[in-house]
Amino acid sequence: MGIDANISFNFMRRYLKNNTIFGLAILLFLIATVILSPLTADPTKIDLQNNLQPPSLKHMFGTDNLGRDVFARIVHAAKVDLTISLVIVGLSAVIGIAIGLISGYYGGIIDKITVCLIDIFLALPELILALVIVGALGPGLLNSALALVALGWVRYARIVRGSVMSVKERQFIEVSKAVGIDDFNLIVKHILPNVVTPAITLAMLHLGHAVLSLASLGFLGLGAQPPTPEWGTMLNEGRVYLREAWWMSVFPGLAIMLTVLSFTLLGDGLRDVLDPKSRRLVYG
Amino acid sequence: MDETVIVDNLRVHFLLEDTIVKAVDGVSFHVNKNETLALIGESGSGKSTLGKLLLMLIKPTSGEVYFNGLNLTKMRDRELRKIRQEMQLIPQHPEDALDPKWKIYDSMVEPLRIHKLVNGKSEEKELVYELLEMVGLQEEHLNRYPHELSGGELQRVVIARAISLNPKFIVCDEPTSMLDVSVQASIINLLLDLQKKLGLAYLFITHDLEIANVVADRIAVMHHGKIHKIS
Numbered sequence: 001m002g003i004d005a006n007i008s009f010n011f012m013r014r015y016l017k018n019n020t021i022f023g024l025a026i027l028l029f030l031i032a033t034v035i036l037s038p039l040t041a042d043p044t045k046i047d048l049q050n051n052l053q054p055p056s057l058k059h060m061f062g063t064d065n066l067g068r069d070v071f072a073r074i075v076h077a078a079k080v081d082l083t084i085s086l087v088i089v090g091l092s093a094v095i096g097i098a099i100g101l102i103s104g105y106y107g108g109i110i111d112k113i114t115v116c117l118i119d120i121f122l123a124l125p126e127l128i129l130a131l132v133i134v135g136a137l138g139p140g141l142l143n144s145a146l147a148l149v150a151l152g153w154v155r156y157a158r159i160v161r162g163s164v165m166s167v168k169e170r171q172f173i174e175v176s177k178a179v180g181i182d183d184f185n186l187i188v189k190h191i192l193p194n195v196v197t198p199a200i201t202l203a204m205l206h207l208g209h210a211v212l213s214l215a216s217l218g219f220l221g222l223g224a225q226p227p228t229p230e231w232g233t234m235l236n237e238g239r240v241y242l243r244e245a246w247w248m249s250v251f252p253g254l255a256i257m258l259t260v261l262s263f264t265l266l267g268d269g270l271r272d273v274l275d276p277k278s279r280r281l282v283y284g
Numbered sequence: 285m286d287e288t289v290i291v292d293n294l295r296v297h298f299l300l301e302d303t304i305v306k307a308v309d310g311v312s313f314h315v316n317k318n319e320t321l322a323l324i325g326e327s328g329s330g331k332s333t334l335g336k337l338l339l340m341l342i343k344p345t346s347g348e349v350y351f352n353g354l355n356l357t358k359m360r361d362r363e364l365r366k367i368r369q370e371m372q373l374i375p376q377h378p379e380d381a382l383d384p385k386w387k388i389y390d391s392m393v394e395p396l397r398i399h400k401l402v403n404g405k406s407e408e409k410e411l412v413y414e415l416l417e418m419v420g421l422q423e424e425h426l427n428r429y430p431h432e433l434s435g436g437e438l439q440r441v442v443i444a445r446a447i448s449l450n451p452k453f454i455v456c457d458e459p460t461s462m463l464d465v466s467v468q469a470s471i472i473n474l475l476l477d478l479q480k481k482l483g484l485a486y487l488f489i490t491h492d493l494e495i496a497n498v499v500a501d502r503i504a505v506m507h508h509g510k511i512h513k514i515s
Contacts, residue, residue, distance in 0.1 A: 171380040178339050179395040179445070180368035193385040 020269025026262035040072040062247035077229040085210040096156025104164025121154040134222045141224040144217040163195035201271040208263030288485045289315040294347035309509035320486040322500030330509040335455040372446035376458040378438035382430040389426040415444040436467035
């Protein structure tokens with residue numbers, strides 16, 4: 001029994017490790033395509049004579065209804081999707097961590113308000129909230145990114161707040177206070193380094209989630225506007241031609257799937273390295 | 285004036301689920317310069333709370349604390365941070381008293397940096413080596429993290445930190461209760477040596493009557509938030 005458990009445990013560890021390597025490989029591949037994107041055909045060049053061509057040597061992933069090269073569009077969309085997602089995650093993390101630190105450390109009325117906000121945000125379905133915000137701001141890549149930041153900080157705030165509440169009771173905090181440290185330095189130099197690890201793991205998982213949300217908004221016509229190539233928008237364009245030209249939808253869909261998979265696997269791997277004790281941190 | 289610390293009718297009450305907990309309930313005493321006042325009592329008698337009250341780490345419900353003639357209870361946070369140079373805390377759990385993410389060197393110079401007592405790296409290093417020698421640690425300890433040191437070594441680092449600011453008064457909150465008996469003796473000897481050298485006053489919180497007898501000039505007995513007897 002003990003040996004069996006041991007074997008399956010080892011198997012699991014190796015499995016997780018290979019997963020992480022797989023995720024890393026996809027990510028490196030994505031980064032390489034982004035770097036090499038200038039070498040592809042012009043993603044916005046319309047060629048109506050050659051529209052809806054199936055995949056061939058000239059057009060690896062075929063052409064769309066306006067005769068644009070689907071491969072070029074996917075590669076250029078990778079640049080858009082990845083950078084915007086990175087910005088969304090970065091801003092969400094900074095805002096969420098700051099709010100979590102302040103609310104966890106000071107408590108009181110600030111904390112009550114924050115907790116209330118967190119509960120409201122987490123109780124409502126995220127995509128519908130994003131739809132409401134983008135609807136109010138007007139469609140566009142920037143506005144959908146803003147909407148996703150407005151929703152994204154919540155999980156960071158929650159996870160950081162919880163850790164701050166336990167760390168601030170520890171003795172080294174009290175000892176530093178007794179030495180005469182001010183609140184700002186105490187929070188930045190002592191509390192932050194001791195609570196930031198789970199937030200880093202969360203950020204990795206959030207990246208995959210952000211790509212998916214951004215593509216969802218694009219698919220609904222609220223994200224990037226034509227002719228900007230974006231995976232979700234491409235999916236939407238291909239939807240109408242699904243019977244005649246499957247390649248218009250399948251390839252952007254695959255790109256989204258591989259990207260999200262890559263970040264999720266990397267997030268899992270990162271969690272195992274940074275925080276071996278906690279085995280579950282689910283995003284979404 | 286011989287008193288470093290005077291405590292006058294100090295109370296702290298907490299509200300815990302509709303019942304008032306009188307952790308410290310009308311306590312008055314004083315600590316003289318260069319003297320060790322041992323505070324003994326069973327666990328839960330409020331002795332640690334009292335120690336933290338003297339350092340204003342907890343605000344009292346009522347009553348006054350005077351330190352070198354200054355009323356700490358009336359002070360603003362900014363003034364209080366300055367005055368903290370002169371009164372320090374040595375806590376009960378040395379393994380949790382240093383930031384686990386900080387190297388020993390950084391933890392040791394933190395008080396000096398906060399109060400801007402050193403100019404430049406070389407002066408800082410010189411002071412750190414001086415402190416190392418005073419508390420009996422080696423240079424090799426400086427580059428380690430807290431989890432790489434033993435309890436006794438950690439407590440020495442904590443003591444070095446506390447005396448680095450040249451305080452007049454230190455609250456020792458059961459500084460040896462978490463250590464091996466053999467290490468206990470060496471830490472207590474270190475504290476007594478430093479007291480002679482630096483002219484420190486201690487409030488020595490303990491539940492061990494034997495240790496109290498060794499270190500104390502006077503002993504106060506605390507029970508249910510009140511001091512019953514000072515000898």
